[in-house]
Amino acid sequence: MDINAVKTNAKLVAEEWKEQVTERQQRTELQEDDYNQLKSINIPLLGVPQEFGGLWQDLQSTGSSICEILRILASGDPSVALSSTMHQGVLSPWRSGKVTEEYREQWNAQKAEVFQTVLEGSWWGTIVSEPGSGGDSGLTKTATKLDSGLKYFMTGKKHFGSGSGRTSYMTTRAVPEGEETPDIFFIKVKDIPWDGSQGIQLDNPWRGRGMRSTNSHAFTFTNFPATRIAWPGHSAELMASNGGLGPVAFTSVITGVVDSAMAHCRENLQKILATSPKLKAFQEVHWTQAEQEYWLINQAMKTTLETLKDGTSDRYNSLMLKEAVANLADSILNRLCKLTGGTAYTWYSPLGGWLEDVRALGFLRPPWALAYEQLFNMSINEQ
Numbered sequence: 001m002d003i004n005a006v007k008t009n010a011k012l013v014a015e016e017w018k019e020q021v022t023e024r025q026q027r028t029e030l031q032e033d034d035y036n037q038l039k040s041i042n043i044p045l046l047g048v049p050q051e052f053g054g055l056w057q058d059l060q061s062t063g064s065s066i067c068e069i070l071r072i073l074a075s076g077d078p079s080v081a082l083s084s085t086m087h088q089g090v091l092s093p094w095r096s097g098k099v100t101e102e103y104r105e106q107w108n109a110q111k112a113e114v115f116q117t118v119l120e121g122s123w124w125g126t127i128v129s130e131p132g133s134g135g136d137s138g139l140t141k142t143a144t145k146l147d148s149g150l151k152y153f154m155t156g157k158k159h160f161g162s163g164s165g166r167t168s169y170m171t172t173r174a175v176p177e178g179e180e181t182p183d184i185f186f187i188k189v190k191d192i193p194w195d196g197s198q199g200i201q202l203d204n205p206w207r208g209r210g211m212r213s214t215n216s217h218a219f220t221f222t223n224f225p226a227t228r229i230a231w232p233g234h235s236a237e238l239m240a241s242n243g244g245l246g247p248v249a250f251t252s253v254i255t256g257v258v259d260s261a262m263a264h265c266r267e268n269l270q271k272i273l274a275t276s277p278k279l280k281a282f283q284e285v286h287w288t289q290a291e292q293e294y295w296l297i298n299q300a301m302k303t304t305l306e307t308l309k310d311g312t313s314d315r316y317n318s319l320m321l322k323e324a325v326a327n328l329a330d331s332i333l334n335r336l337c338k339l340t341g342g343t344a345y346t347w348y349s350p351l352g353g354w355l356e357d358v359r360a361l362g363f364l365r366p367p368w369a370l371a372y373e374q375l376f377n378m379s380i381n382e383q
Contacts, residue, residue: 001042003055003065009041010072017076018260024077025353027213028206034080035123035166043069043084044118047091052115056095059243059313064305066245067252071301074256078357079213082253083163086125089246090171091118093184093229093238103231106150110230114169114186122168122190127161127219128365135367140182142174144226152176154185154226157203159218164189164206166215173235174226184229184238187221199224210356244318246365248304251325254361255301258329261354262294265336286335293328293335300324316378322361323371329358 017024038044046066048054056062066088074081094111118124133139142156154174161170168190173182194202204218231238269287272279279287304321307313333355337344344351362368 001045001055003046003062003069006042006046006055007065007069007072010043010069013037013041014072014076017073017080021260021350022348024079025212025347025350027079030080030083030163030166030213030215032166034077035084038073038080038084039121043073044087044121044123047088047095048115048118049095052112053119054115059245060309060311063243063245063248063308063313067248067301067305067308070249071252071256071259074253075260078253078257078354079211081256082211082250082360083125083166083214083216084123085249085253086162087123087167089242089249090124090126091115092242092245093171093235096238096241098237098241099231099234107230110150110227117169123163123166124186125161125163125167125170126172127158127164127170127187128173129158129160131157131159131218135365135370137173137182140173140175142172142182142221144174144176144185144228145223146177147225150228150230150232152185152226152228153223154187154221155223157218157220159204160216161219162214162216164215164217164219172226176228176232179233181233182235183232184235185226186229187224187226194219196220196222208356208360210353210358211360212353240315243308244313244315245308247318247322248308248313250361250364251301251304251322254325254329254358255297257354257357258294258297258332261333261336261351261358262290264350265290265340268340283339286339290332290335290339293332297325297328297332316375316382319366319371319375319378322364323368323375326358326362329361330355333358 045054047056049056070081070085094114099107128137129135130140142154144152144154146152169186169188171184171186174185175182192198192200194200199222201220202217203220206216300321307317337351337355340351343349
């Protein structure tokens, strides 16, 4: 078992999914069969360190491979790829090895517990965002009541719970009792009903305009059991240890959608040119400009993955990549829809669905307003 084998098998899965694109774009819920298929090619193990029986070595050796695999999978089904991306990201705190001596024993025990759940078949997800927070987890209002040790009871509203119903565990943020700053918690959600009888009430099932089957539901939690991270009060350091992988992984998913859209449109244009002397000028211009923007995306992705490999990646570059590709991907899909004509506005052409899918990137953590505020502050401080 190695990452190259996962990548080879991911290509086979993606090709199978591409054949089902029309049916998959109609879905509004994640299918268990798809998650099982990802398990069969060891996708969950990508985020588990080798010492615990997984495939993760370190950010330099493994990070770029994860992004490449996500891009491949997203070319077949972006909703499944995006929801599974959360699993790789939320495991990142426990991949950190720089915990102080005071907490090392309980940290090692929790780390072993977390990774063992994955080896036993569990998927992890995230449900951090709260209504009214603008995507800023620093504004988390969800409260907790201490039970004992690292065990708490959590109460609050959460949304964008990607993978709901397919995940066994989810990480979240909440304010520990007696404190003011939110910290990292995780909750066990497998087989818990959503009727409020055991502390989880479904408020709104996901109804996204794009990424329609990511199951990014909204819930109210009431005195729901939650476990605090075993290095309490150090969420900033733990999340920073991810090295900017999160935004790059999200961007890889969207780039996979653009890959499929460009290939689809190129094939259709070639069929037209096989029987017609030329395209209309409008089509030629928009195709050529789409090619230019696609070239820019590929160059940006290539450079960013190289920074992951050589250890020079940072938050600024990862976030700049995410926002740049969000704009470019939206522009490309707009152009492809326009030059294709009326069929792009139907569900029997995948282009309109892909247009809404790529628009998800700008709303993924951090969403537009927060992302640009962060980029502005980092840019000014760089000078």
